Amino acid sequence: xxxxxxxxxxxxxxxxxxxxxxxxxxxxxxxxxxxxxxxxxxxxxxxxxxxxxxxxxxxxxxxxxxxxxxxxxxxxxxxxxxxxxxxxxxxxxxxxxxxxxxxxxxxxxxxxxxxxxxxxxxxxxxxxxxxxxxxxxxxxxxxxxxxxxxxxxxxxxxxxxxxxxxxxxxxxxxxxxxxxxxxxxxxxxxxxxxxxxxxxxxxxxxxxxxxxxxxxxxxxxxxxxxxxxxxxxxxxxxxxxxxxxxxxxxxxxxxxxxxxxxxxxxxxxxxxxxxxxxxxxxxxxxxxxxxx
Amino acid sequence: xxxxxxxxxxxxxxxxxxxxxxxxxxxxxxxxxxxxxxxxxxxxxxxxxxxxxxxxxxxxxxxxxxxxxxxxxxxxxxxxxxxxxxxxxxxxxxxxxxxxxxxxxxxxxxxxxxxxxxxxxxxxxxxxxxxxxxxxxxxxxxxxxxxxxxxxxxxxxxxxxxxxxxxxxxxxxxxxxxxxxxxxxxxxxxxxxxxxxxxxxxxxxxxxxxxxxxxxxxxxxxxxxxxxxxxxxxxxxxxxxxxxxxxxxxxxxxxxxxxxxxxxxxxxxxxxxxxxxxxxxx
Numbered sequence: 001x002x003x004x005x006x007x008x009x010x011x012x013x014x015x016x017x018x019x020x021x022x023x024x025x026x027x028x029x030x031x032x033x034x035x036x037x038x039x040x041x042x043x044x045x046x047x048x049x050x051x052x053x054x055x056x057x058x059x060x061x062x063x064x065x066x067x068x069x070x071x072x073x074x075x076x077x078x079x080x081x082x083x084x085x086x087x088x089x090x091x092x093x094x095x096x097x098x099x100x101x102x103x104x105x106x107x108x109x110x111x112x113x114x115x116x117x118x119x120x121x122x123x124x125x126x127x128x129x130x131x132x133x134x135x136x137x138x139x140x141x142x143x144x145x146x147x148x149x150x151x152x153x154x155x156x157x158x159x160x161x162x163x164x165x166x167x168x169x170x171x172x173x174x175x176x177x178x179x180x181x182x183x184x185x186x187x188x189x190x191x192x193x194x195x196x197x198x199x200x201x202x203x204x205x206x207x208x209x210x211x212x213x214x215x216x217x218x219x220x221x222x223x224x225x226x227x228x229x230x231x232x233x234x235x236x237x238x239x240x241x242x243x244x245x246x247x248x249x250x251x252x253x254x255x256x257x258x259x260x261x262x263x264x265x266x267x268x269x270x271x272x273x274x275x276x277x278x279x280x281x282x283x284x285x286x287x288x289x290x291x292x
Numbered sequence: 293x294x295x296x297x298x299x300x301x302x303x304x305x306x307x308x309x310x311x312x313x314x315x316x317x318x319x320x321x322x323x324x325x326x327x328x329x330x331x332x333x334x335x336x337x338x339x340x341x342x343x344x345x346x347x348x349x350x351x352x353x354x355x356x357x358x359x360x361x362x363x364x365x366x367x368x369x370x371x372x373x374x375x376x377x378x379x380x381x382x383x384x385x386x387x388x389x390x391x392x393x394x395x396x397x398x399x400x401x402x403x404x405x406x407x408x409x410x411x412x413x414x415x416x417x418x419x420x421x422x423x424x425x426x427x428x429x430x431x432x433x434x435x436x437x438x439x440x441x442x443x444x445x446x447x448x449x450x451x452x453x454x455x456x457x458x459x460x461x462x463x464x465x466x467x468x469x470x471x472x473x474x475x476x477x478x479x480x481x482x483x484x485x486x487x488x489x490x491x492x493x494x495x496x497x498x499x500x501x502x503x504x505x506x507x508x509x510x511x512x513x514x515x516x517x518x519x520x521x522x523x524x525x526x527x528x529x530x531x532x533x534x535x536x537x538x539x540x541x542x543x544x545x546x547x548x549x550x551x552x553x554x555x556x557x558x559x560x561x562x563x564x565x566x567x568x569x570x571x572x573x574x
Contacts, residue, residue: 010466017383020375021393024442027435028396031403034414089310097307106311108564113318115560117496119525120325120549123532127542128324154317161314185296187303208402215404217499218525222533242406242499249410249503254418266407277402 035270038263045257051264057228057239059248059258065265067230071145071238072269074231075220076213078149079156083213084206086153087160088195091205094161095168096190114158118218125151125223137235143225146234151219156209163208163284167201168194200283207280215273217242241269322553329550332543338551342509347540351548353510357426357521358555362495364430364517365437370487372434373441380442381449382471401439408436409500417504427517429505433494440493444486448479481570485563492559496552498525508534524552 043051046063054064090110094103125147133142171194179189195202225237226247245262252259336350343349376393384390412432422428452475460470476483507520508530531545532538 006466006469010468013468014383017375017379020372021379021384023372024376024393024396024400024438027438028400030415031400031407031411034411035407038414086310086313089307090314093307093311097304098311106315109315109318112557112560113314113321115492115496115556116318116321117498117525117552117556119496119498119529120553121321123528123545123549124321124324126532127546128320154321157314157317185300187296187300191303211402215402215406217404217406218529222529242404245406245410246499246502249413263410266410269404270407273402273404274399277399281398 031270035263035267038260039267042257042260042264046261055230057244059252059261063257063261063264065241065268067228068239068241068244068265069268070230071224071228072214072240072242072272074234074238075145075148075152075224075240076210078145078234079152079213080206080210082149082153083156083160083209087157087205087209088164088202090157091161091164091168092190092195095165096186096194110158110161113154118155118216119222121151121155122219122222125219130223133235139235141225143223143237144235145224145231145238148220148224148238148240149234151223152213152216155216155219156213159212160205160209163205164198164202167198167205170201171197200286204280204284207276207283211273211276211280214276215242215269217246221246241265325546325549325553328543329546329548332547333550337547347537347544351524351527351544351551354522354524354527354548355551355555357506357510358495358524361426361430361433361501361521361523362491364427365433365494366487366491368431368434369437369441369490373438374445374483376438376442377445377449378471381446382467382475397439397442401443404499405436405497406499406502408432409503411435412500412504423518424503424505424520425518426505426521429501429521429523430517432500432504433497436497436500437490437494440490441487444490445479445483448482448486449475451482452478481566485567485570488559488563488566492556492563495559496525496556498523498529501526524548524555528552 042063051063051065053066054062055066056062056064057067094106098106126143129147129150130142133144133147134140175193175197176189179193180186184192220238220240221243224239224243226239226243227237228239228244229236231238245266248258249262252262338350338355339352340350341352376397380390380393384393409432412428412435416422416428416431417424422431456474456478457470460474461467465473501523505520506523506526508522508526510520510522528545528548531541531548535541
């Protein structure tokens with residue numbers, strides 16, 4: 001092959017690779033456009049005020065995102081109450097206390113937890129966690145917000161543990177040595193020096209775990225009972241945004257108000273997860289700058 | 293001093309106990325599913341069609357559906373994902389465009405999977421008129437996988453030392469030839485690890501295929517890409533929530549869950565093996 005031809009191929013492929021890079025922007029733009037174009041079609045029929053302030057999700061009559069939004073946050077916050085302490089403590093144990101050999105065993109175990117498909121975890125919500133909760137609290141069935149929170153905590157844990165551990169590991173050794181040299185013991189060093197120094201990274205870990213919990217579909221769909229009312233406690237059945245889309249999109253005729261409404265609630269979910277992930281990224285970047 | 297010791301002991305218990313709970317979660321999940329699923333597993337179960345309204349028989353079409361689906365996902369996401377990673381690591385300069393691409397990738401990774409399902413419905417099923425089919429579902433999962441493939445491939449490319457590239461370029465080889473003959477072969481094991489892990493995630497996804505082509509039951513297996521299909525995760529979902537005789541099919545649901553988890557773990561083990569072999573070679 002002569003040189004001219006080789007150089008032509010070279011510049012052609014450079015162009016092709018750039019095209020693949022631009023595809024990612026197009027894809028995000030496409031998702032954005034798809035959600036908001038369909039939402040606009042929805043808001044032509046339903047006033048935005050009703051959508052945000054009403055109290056009922058009862059398609060064909062009332063389209064209010066409010067109960068779905070409360071349910072979504074209720075389950076996700078519950079999962080964080082369980083997953084954040086467990087995740088951060090485990091990360092501290094892994095990076096500060098566990099012997100090297102134990103670390104080598106524990107890390108793949110946490111990765112395995114992340115690999116289990118969400119539908120399998122939802123299944124356990126039905127057959128294991130649900131009956132368990134029903135027995136403990138003496139209720140008819142255990143398909144409620146608490147069930148969803150427990151399962152989402154299990155799913156968010158690998159993310160929280162992994163990122164928290166990176167954050168704790170990234171704290172320079174000199175911080176710890178200085179603290180120990182001043183006479184602090186290893187616990188005082190961990191709780192008063194290492195963890196505060198890793199704090200931005202820990203927030204990033206929590207935010208990315210929360211993002212995952214907010215956007216999860218199958219586990220909450222299977223485990224929370226799906227009644228579209230505003231929950232009053234953790235033992236009430238709830239219905240998240242994701243579950244609503246999953247249940248109703250399969251049944252609605254295309255291009256109806258009900259159909260568009262599902263894009264509108266998806267758009268809100270998209271904005272929420274975007275904001276949560278951005279916050280996580282912001283703190284992760286601060287951590288990187290802080291340590292470099 | 294005594295107080296300090298007690299606090300220390302207590303802290304150690306809390307930290308170690310938390311880790312133990314996390315490990316127990318995995319143990320409970322695997323124990324419950326495998327101990328109740330394995331008794332129903334048999335050669336017949338993985339090699340035959342469901343019969344008697346899903347109360348008997350096997351899950352062969354769901355296994356084949358998941359394999360074909362993952363194959364379509366791979367065909368679409370790997371070339372685009374690897375090409376994008378090559379652009380970012382080998383060509384892109386640190387400018388605004390590159391930053392926008394990177395920010396897009398990070399955001400795409402955070403988009404909930406059900407929203408990919410809606411996008412697949414709007415784009416592939418409706419706008420491009422592929423209908424509810426294995427092709428639409430495979431492409432939807434392909435889009436979902438794209439950010440993970442890009443990120444892991446870029447990591448693999450980053451580990452190739454620059455001196456190799458410079459040596460090739462100094463010999464008068466073009467940049468594309470350097471990438472094709474020097475960089476990619478060296479980065480292949482790393483890329484492969486990322487691809488396999490991403491596919492194991494895609495194979496277990498349910499939400500994105502709900503409206504893009506998955507079906508509860510199909511009569512025969514066809515290789516045509518515009519047919520609806522059965523898939524393992526959806527089969528498990530239907531057996532455990534939508535079936536008329538839920539208690540009767542529970543053993544089948546456990547067995548399906550076991551097969552799904554074994555499939556995902558198998559892919560993970562292959563990925564670990566590739567990574568391990570690659571590390572020991574260096």
